Amino acid sequence: MSVIASRRFRPTRYNPSGRRGFEEGVTDSRSRQQFADMLAGPDDAVDLAHAALLIACEEYPGLDVDRYVTRLDFLGGELERRVSGASEPAAVVSAINRLLFEEEGFRGNTRDYYDPRNSFLNDVLDRRTGIPITLATVYMEVARRAGIAIDGVGLPGHFLVRLPLQQTDLLVDPFHGGALLSVEDCQARLDRIYEGRVKLKASMLVACGRKEILARMLRNLKAIYAKADDYPRALRVVDLLLRVDPGNAQELRDRGLLYAGMDCYALAVADLEGFLERAPGSPEAAALKERIEALRRMAARLN
Numbered sequence: 001m002s003v004i005a006s007r008r009f010r011p012t013r014y015n016p017s018g019r020r021g022f023e024e025g026v027t028d029s030r031s032r033q034q035f036a037d038m039l040a041g042p043d044d045a046v047d048l049a050h051a052a053l054l055i056a057c058e059e060y061p062g063l064d065v066d067r068y069v070t071r072l073d074f075l076g077g078e079l080e081r082r083v084s085g086a087s088e089p090a091a092v093v094s095a096i097n098r099l100l101f102e103e104e105g106f107r108g109n110t111r112d113y114y115d116p117r118n119s120f121l122n123d124v125l126d127r128r129t130g131i132p133i134t135l136a137t138v139y140m141e142v143a144r145r146a147g148i149a150i151d152g153v154g155l156p157g158h159f160l161v162r163l164p165l166q167q168t169d170l171l172v173d174p175f176h177g178g179a180l181l182s183v184e185d186c187q188a189r190l191d192r193i194y195e196g197r198v199k200l201k202a203s204m205l206v207a208c209g210r211k212e213i214l215a216r217m218l219r220n221l222k223a224i225y226a227k228a229d230d231y232p233r234a235l236r237v238v239d240l241l242l243r244v245d246p247g248n249a250q251e252l253r254d255r256g257l258l259y260a261g262m263d264c265y266a267l268a269v270a271d272l273e274g275f276l277e278r279a280p281g282s283p284e285a286a287a288l289k290e291r292i293e294a295l296r297r298m299a300a301r302l303n
Helices: 029-039 048-056 065-083 089-103 121-127 132-145 183-194 210-227 231-244 249-261 265-278 285-301
Strands: 151-153 160-163 170-173 179-181
Touching: 029 048, 029 231, 048 065, 048 121, 048 132, 048 210, 065 089, 065 121, 065 132, 089 132, 089 160, 089 170, 121 132, 132 151, 132 160, 132 210, 170 183, 179 183, 210 231, 231 249, 249 265, 249 285, 265 285
Parallel strands: none
Antiparallel strands: 151 160, 160 170, 170 179
């Protein structure tokens, strides 16, 4: 089901100090093109940190991306010095945890989990707090710069990282200070989130691709903005999601619903019809056809 409500757009003004762009209609077209170009290549060619910072440029036009990349480079260099010669995986994880959580002070934002700033990598690096997926991104990118391969793991409702080993992978929870998790711990987390309705499967612990991680970041943002009726921001996020996965029918539908909520009737009709062409057997088809006809009637009144 779409996270985008079909009710009329009611704008919210979310503009902490230093943030600009959405209310002013300003975007960084160069950063958006860079994002599109990066995502057009193979998954393993995507620079996860750089791409995440380009997402932040949507909220912070003119963001100094290189400054934050340099910050990650510094942390990666410091970690590389500390793990030089280390052979035990647990010792490597311990070194990463000590650097990021004990010394740098990164932590999960349990007080304001749905603050959009938790999803912007520059804010996470500045404020030292974030949600599971952005803290995992910091964890992976610092480790990568130290020559340590760490994967993201998209557990339902929670994001982890894993250190691949020949025998049993080490699962780490960056949101909770780098705690090591067993398979049983993962099931316990699912139980807390879903009240026992979701059973852990092996497929839930496989490595996520970089594009998949970026899409999950963006979906988190879209849900936050849609819940706040902040359709202009949500629309820009959906546009980025369609750069990650141009063939995604659900995102095309959501963009159409956003356009409808903003009274952009022709654009809404085009996207909703595009969704029906891609997913003709959708359970939503009948309702969307009615919605399209209603949008056409509203557009006709304006002519």
